[in-house]
Amino acid sequence: MQPLRNDGSGASKQPRASAVSRDGRGPFGILLASDLWPSTYGHQLTDGARQPKSMHSLGRTFATVAAVLIAALLPSAALAQDDGLVREGYFEVRSASTELEDGVHRLDARLQLILSSEALDALSSGVPLIIELQAQVIRVRRLYFDGVDAEITKRFELEYRPLSERYLVRNLNSGEQDSFATLYSALNSLGRIQDLPLIDDSLLAAGKPHRVRLRALLQTQQYPAPLRLLFFWRSQWQLKSEWLEWPLER
Numbered sequence: 001m002q003p004l005r006n007d008g009s010g011a012s013k014q015p016r017a018s019a020v021s022r023d024g025r026g027p028f029g030i031l032l033a034s035d036l037w038p039s040t041y042g043h044q045l046t047d048g049a050r051q052p053k054s055m056h057s058l059g060r061t062f063a064t065v066a067a068v069l070i071a072a073l074l075p076s077a078a079l080a081q082d083d084g085l086v087r088e089g090y091f092e093v094r095s096a097s098t099e100l101e102d103g104v105h106r107l108d109a110r111l112q113l114i115l116s117s118e119a120l121d122a123l124s125s126g127v128p129l130i131i132e133l134q135a136q137v138i139r140v141r142r143l144y145f146d147g148v149d150a151e152i153t154k155r156f157e158l159e160y161r162p163l164s165e166r167y168l169v170r171n172l173n174s175g176e177q178d179s180f181a182t183l184y185s186a187l188n189s190l191g192r193i194q195d196l197p198l199i200d201d202s203l204l205a206a207g208k209p210h211r212v213r214l215r216a217l218l219q220t221q222q223y224p225a226p227l228r229l230l231f232f233w234r235s236q237w238q239l240k241s242e243w244l245e246w247p248l249e250r
Helices: 053-073 075-079 117-124 183-190 225-232
Strands: 017-020 090-101 104-114 129-139 147-161 166-171 177-180 192-200 210-219 244-248
Touching (some): 117 147, 129 192, 147 183, 166 183, 177 183
Antiparallel strands (some): 104 192, 166 177
8 A cells, every 4th residue: 555645837928016925644543434434425234225315424524533533643653654653744835826717817826735643544544634725805094994805715635545546536516526645746736726716806906905815724624623622732733834925906
């Protein structure tokens, strides 16, 4: 089994506004979520009948809680087969720019996404991770406080499939999906945002100056309440970059 690793687009175009920041492992013998509750992944029961929908939902919740608790509470068992170091993880927006094309502001960005040890263990145990991009379009005012005209969220799901030993990256906004052989290639793809539609220029106040800011974070709100409480107290799940800001050319 291949190990998990985390080695850290013809229309006329307007001038680009940009900003630059200042500055694998495989499963470790941890019980997979699919082993804890096979029906969660669509397997049939031994009598040939599928579980009721309510039990399916319960099973998925149980599997998620169990897998993440194993990864979070027993990290030393997994790290014993690695280099013995606990990785805290690190997210950074290294550069970003927007370009107006056919009335739509499109985003290019380069991110550095380093997952923590606990996030890696959860991923290898069958728990999908959600990486979220948050953008704000801010109207610049001279005699008053600046105001947020628009907030945009783009979400990407990263999932490991142990049977095929592949990593799936799914754009939850568009439904597009890609498959990768290694974690490095999956994270590298996630870190290269190219020609992503951000906002229609017609939605912004005409003739007013604006700026854009962007950050990336590991989203945990999709998990059950007990896990969210656990993550609140564990720094390895608090992965969030600083805001990177630049002027919006119109």
